[in-house]
Amino acid sequence: MASFFEKLSRGLSRSRDRLSGQLNLWAGRAVKLDDTFFEELEETLIAADFGMTVTVDIVEKLRAQTAVRALPDVAAVRDVLIELIADEFSTAGDPFQFSPVTVLVVGINGTGKTTSVGKLAKQAVDAGRSVVLGNADTFRAAAAEQLDIWAERAGVEVVQSKRGTDPASVAFATVERAEAASADLCLIDTAGRLHTSPDLMRELEKVQRVTRERSAAPTFTVLVIDATTGQNGLVQAREFNALLAVDALILTKLDGTAKGGIAVDIARELGVPLVRIGVGEGIDDLFPFVPAEFARALIGD
Numbered sequence: 001m002a003s004f005f006e007k008l009s010r011g012l013s014r015s016r017d018r019l020s021g022q023l024n025l026w027a028g029r030a031v032k033l034d035d036t037f038f039e040e041l042e043e044t045l046i047a048a049d050f051g052m053t054v055t056v057d058i059v060e061k062l063r064a065q066t067a068v069r070a071l072p073d074v075a076a077v078r079d080v081l082i083e084l085i086a087d088e089f090s091t092a093g094d095p096f097q098f099s100p101v102t103v104l105v106v107g108i109n110g111t112g113k114t115t116s117v118g119k120l121a122k123q124a125v126d127a128g129r130s131v132v133l134g135n136a137d138t139f140r141a142a143a144a145e146q147l148d149i150w151a152e153r154a155g156v157e158v159v160q161s162k163r164g165t166d167p168a169s170v171a172f173a174t175v176e177r178a179e180a181a182s183a184d185l186c187l188i189d190t191a192g193r194l195h196t197s198p199d200l201m202r203e204l205e206k207v208q209r210v211t212r213e214r215s216a217a218p219t220f221t222v223l224v225i226d227a228t229t230g231q232n233g234l235v236q237a238r239e240f241n242a243l244l245a246v247d248a249l250i251l252t253k254l255d256g257t258a259k260g261g262i263a264v265d266i267a268r269e270l271g272v273p274l275v276r277i278g279v280g281e282g283i284d285d286l287f288p289f290v291p292a293e294f295a296r297a298l299i300g301d
Helices: 004-011 013-029 035-047 052-068 074-087 113-126 141-154 167-180 198-214 231-244 262-270 291-299
Strands: 101-106 131-136 157-159 185-190 219-226 248-252 274-278 286-288
Touching: 004 013, 004 291, 013 035, 013 074, 013 291, 035 052, 052 074, 052 262, 074 291, 101 113, 101 167, 101 198, 113 131, 113 141, 113 185, 113 248, 113 274, 113 286, 131 141, 131 167, 141 157, 157 167, 167 185, 167 198, 185 198, 198 219, 198 231, 219 231, 231 262, 248 262, 262 274
Parallel strands: 101 185, 101 219, 131 157, 131 185, 219 248, 248 274
Antiparallel strands: 274 286
16 A cells, blocks of 8 residues: 555655755756755746745845755755755644644635535544534535435434525534534535625624634634645635635645646645645545645655
């Protein structure tokens, strides 16, 4: 069976091929660690969607470390680059470590939000935790069906409602049911909201407020972002965070993009922990986020 790192590395192969391929090319040519090298490294990181500000900061630190440590070659620079990327991520707590806990999952349509909720539920049950799901996406019939399938697969209860029901009332009912069942994890899926739709975003704000007021357990809002959207994902993250003050991030579909650097950009922008990353369709392809492992899988050895 493949190890955690092997699965992660395979999932990030498109991003790593771009970054590691260039580093290997430089190493093979034994290029000098001069201004030209660092300028080309900047271009390579920006192409991987690290973002201008993050890239400039990382490369400046790398320049300084190269001088201070007297780094001899590209291989040594690669190791320090991995360290610097890992350091970009917040080490704040993971909401899923709490028990009991209520987690509201938000994001725009198509990010893999409902699938992530299902995977989180199944993984929690496999870890011996009791879970109650709530479907606060009351307008999309497919969402209810999808969550029912995951609930059956995980062997957990799901709170559903009639189509068109106020999503906040479903969230309220889900928390009530989770508390009555003494569930370890209350996990509430919400309708995908375009960050450009003020009315829908205000409705989501109501869902969050009602959930927090009703839940006796610690309550967190987790934003799901699709990595393939690149810098547009950063725009989404800003808008959701401005309204909801999100507590943590899940980044999906990293296996479908060569721009894995967006993880660094979003995590720095929001200053909240990236707690899960999705690198495939399987139940085991939603990984707990470990900064050092991610950086190594992204850059390559």
